[in-house]
Amino acid sequence: MNSVGRQMQRSSSTGHHHRQYSDNFIDTAFNNKWLQSAGLHHLQSSKTSIPPLQDFGFFGNNGGGQGSKRGRNGEKGVKGGGREDPSTPLASSRSSSMRKSGPGEDMSVGEFSPGLLDLYSFDTDLIPEFPSQSDRSFGSQHTRGRSFDGSPSISANKLINNARGSSDNKLLKSFSVDSDKANNVAKIKVVVRKRPLNKKEITKKEEDIITINPITNSLTVHETKLKVDLTEYVERHEFVFDAILNENVSNDDVYAETVEPVVPIIFQRTKATCFAYGQTGSGKTYTMQPLPLKASRDIFTLMDHRYRNQGFQLHVSFFEIYGGKVFDLLNDRKKLCMREDGKQQVCIVGLQEYRVSDVETVKELIEKGNATRSTGTTGANEESSRSHAILQLAVKRKVDGNESKPARMVGKLSFIDLAGSERGADTTDNDKQTRMEGAEINKSLLALKECIRALDNDQGHIPFRGSKLTEVLRDSFVGDSRTVMISCISPNSGSCEHTLNTLRYADRVKSLSKGNNSKREPLSALSLRNSIAVSSGLQSVSGSDEKAIDVPQYPETRKFGWAKQIEKESSQSPKIERVPSGRSLNNMTSAVGSDYHKQFGFNLERVPSGRVQSSQVHLNEDDFAYSEGLSEQDKSSWLTANLGDERTKRVEDKMHTRIKDGDPSDPEANNLHLDDDLTVLLKEEEDLINAHRKQVEETMDIVKLEMNLLVEVDQPGNQLDDYISRLNGILSQKAAGILQLQSRLVEFQKNLKNHQVLVFTSGH
Numbered sequence: 001m002n003s004v005g006r007q008m009q010r011s012s013s014t015g016h017h018h019r020q021y022s023d024n025f026i027d028t029a030f031n032n033k034w035l036q037s038a039g040l041h042h043l044q045s046s047k048t049s050i051p052p053l054q055d056f057g058f059f060g061n062n063g064g065g066q067g068s069k070r071g072r073n074g075e076k077g078v079k080g081g082g083r084e085d086p087s088t089p090l091a092s093s094r095s096s097s098m099r100k101s102g103p104g105e106d107m108s109v110g111e112f113s114p115g116l117l118d119l120y121s122f123d124t125d126l127i128p129e130f131p132s133q134s135d136r137s138f139g140s141q142h143t144r145g146r147s148f149d150g151s152p153s154i155s156a157n158k159l160i161n162n163a164r165g166s167s168d169n170k171l172l173k174s175f176s177v178d179s180d181k182a183n184n185v186a187k188i189k190v191v192v193r194k195r196p197l198n199k200k201e202i203t204k205k206e207e208d209i210i211t212i213n214p215i216t217n218s219l220t221v222h223e224t225k226l227k228v229d230l231t232e233y234v235e236r237h238e239f240v241f242d243a244i245l246n247e248n249v250s251n252d253d254v255y256a257e258t259v260e261p262v263v264p265i266i267f268q269r270t271k272a273t274c275f276a277y278g279q280t281g282s283g284k285t286y287t288m289q290p291l292p293l294k295a296s297r298d299i300f301t302l303m304d305h306r307y308r309n310q311g312f313q314l315h316v317s318f319f320e321i322y323g324g325k326v327f328d329l330l331n332d333r334k335k336l337c338m339r340e341d342g343k344q345q346v347c348i349v350g351l352q353e354y355r356v357s358d359v360e361t362v363k364e365l366i367e368k369g370n371a372t373r374s375t376g377t378t379g380a381n382e383e384s385s386r387s388h389a390i391l392q393l394a395v396k397r398k399v400d401g402n403e404s405k406p407a408r409m410v411g412k413l414s415f416i417d418l419a420g421s422e423r424g425a426d427t428t429d430n431d432k433q434t435r436m437e438g439a440e441i442n443k444s445l446l447a448l449k450e451c452i453r454a455l456d457n458d459q460g461h462i463p464f465r466g467s468k469l470t471e472v473l474r475d476s477f478v479g480d481s482r483t484v485m486i487s488c489i490s491p492n493s494g495s496c497e498h499t500l501n502t503l504r505y506a507d508r509v510k511s512l513s514k515g516n517n518s519k520r521e522p523l524s525a526l527s528l529r530n531s532i533a534v535s536s537g538l539q540s541v542s543g544s545d546e547k548a549i550d551v552p553q554y555p556e557t558r559k560f561g562w563a564k565q566i567e568k569e570s571s572q573s574p575k576i577e578r579v580p581s582g583r584s585l586n587n588m589t590s591a592v593g594s595d596y597h598k599q600f601g602f603n604l605e606r607v608p609s610g611r612v613q614s615s616q617v618h619l620n621e622d623d624f625a626y627s628e629g630l631s632e633q634d635k636s637s638w639l640t641a642n643l644g645d646e647r648t649k650r651v652e653d654k655m656h657t658r659i660k661d662g663d664p665s666d667p668e669a670n671n672l673h674l675d676d677d678l679t680v681l682l683k684e685e686e687d688l689i690n691a692h693r694k695q696v697e698e699t700m701d702i703v704k705l706e707m708n709l710l711v712e713v714d715q716p717g718n719q720l721d722d723y724i725s726r727l728n729g730i731l732s733q734k735a736a737g738i739l740q741l742q743s744r745l746v747e748f749q750k751n752l753k754n755h756q757v758l759v760f761t762s763g764h
């Protein structure tokens, strides 16, 4: 089975927030609940040295997700409509696909504008067919694909049982399997976790737009979009991943699916990295927090049984990267620096690493780190969604049992709670600091993707220098390594764009790798250039000739995943959708222009004479007024590009005929003229709409190209900056053109309405 994250996108007919202090930070009852959910019941009754920790979590959040992200001032802060107070969700009459939660599982989610662009994953198919709402099939199950080692799918129930039965025995048994099996563990595993709708989303009656198909091991995002004429349609985007975990899946299940299989191979000189990616509020922390504790429990189990008395040790470190700087979360957020030694090993100088010998100590350390992360005295890290938190469990071993020598690293497990992915798009923010942070996050997320990609392709060169994040993870990227990416997604319609961006990032991580069987036809930059060049005269408008947009050619391996777009370009139908607005006289309109809908071109035969005011026929003049400074030739080519040769000629001929044959003295003819004029006007309106739509499409094509180029620009030697700035020039010209067309359309529709009134009052 091809279990990679292949995106099958298609159309159908169819802040800033603050970490929060919980009021009940010390709450034994809740702590016990959390311990249960983390599979650590035995700690409930453990030594009194462990404080009751209702709000404990590994990455600044609690096990049940209850109000754990803390602002420096302790408030439940919201910026840009940020998080809601965590509270028990409404008992809801929603289907079982909706959330099922206990008191410890409440969510809050930031409200962010869905309009942010994700530079890592922009490959939207913009001009779909128009699906009907009825085509949406909802139903939500959770599915999982192959297991980490590539074994076949198992059912949700089995998964749950599996996870619950994650006992020492099971772990040891799995470990006793031929060690070759470790080599079969996929290098990269991409798992998607969908969280339930939270209380706020339910209250706002937001729809769950994610459906999961366990049979095809895929998930579908149902995106509501607007056509140019402002009518709604639903576009469906389908993705396939290694495993998809629905809203009912517990953290135990997540562990079983993601980290548990790699724990044994840590003892075999393997470095594994597990990271959560997703927008703010999508559940990254909620997902990541229990994993290290569960993993350390399993590591201790192995040390106590399989590797008893073999000198293995477990070491814990916990740090964060914020604004490109590294801070030790286990040492009062001390700023650290990185150095590369003679063996090109990157080490974080002064990072505190604690040797631990029981789960409770691990828990305490992580709790300490979380508290530091949340309330760092420098104030730099008021919001962990803008920082990457990295917790590392290093398995070491004494050399020849020699106590005096430092233990040597055997394997390492890194858990990364990444900054909110949408933060990378903050680069357009006016605030310089925010922009810088956004750029840094951008850089690190791009670099991370590149490293994973290179890793999976066994490339000799891993571009770990791309960012601080990848630099510190360097030793996890060399030698035998495994990566688990958990993409967290919010189910609500308001998060649609971010959700799509997250899924596309995940899709790219996987689909660009060697192990991917998915077939994606690349739309090369050149073909896009050609499409731009052929279809739009606006290159002239922008002053850019074809030569100027000289897109570098990429080797075949550079897959942008634009196959859909090629389809779109080749099969674009001239289907005309009428604009409903400005049609208060709809019936009359269809009466006087009854065969209008059947016509595509101008109905030249029905216009017998030319009483038409010049202001009513302005397609070849006023419509292009925005392209000031254009030569006649330019205008003509613009017209030709947008209407086609044939129609352009007919428009021009018609105008000529009208002016030549007009007889204003004939009243009956005048009424006919009104009728015919209206038809012409409607046609013109239609052309304007089409021209507008075309401009939008072309603009979005350029945006897509630019986004993809930006993704590539972090590659050394690409020298794309120049090209990108030229694209930006074209984009602003396009944007100006669209605005002009829009206002022209509004103006036109006003005139049209007047004309309709005229026809009506003339008794026709």
Ligand SMILES: Nc1ncnc2c1ncn2[C@@H]1O[C@H](COP(=O)(O)OP(=O)(O)OP(=O)(O)O)[C@@H](O)[C@H]1O
Pocket (backbone or CB within 6 Å): 061, 064, 065, 066, 067, 069, 086, 101, 104, 105, 106, 107, 108, 109, 194, 195, 196, 247, 278, 279, 280, 281, 282, 283, 284, 285, 286, 287, 384, 385, 419, 420, 488
């Ligand atoms: N699968 C889930 N089941 C129940 N609640 C969840 C789930 N996932 C997330 N939540 C809740 O959603 C809220 C937001 O989750 P979380 O803090 O983990 O998001 P995040 O992605 O880490 O955000 P940020 O990027 O801001 O750190 C929390 O209240 C959490 O308890």
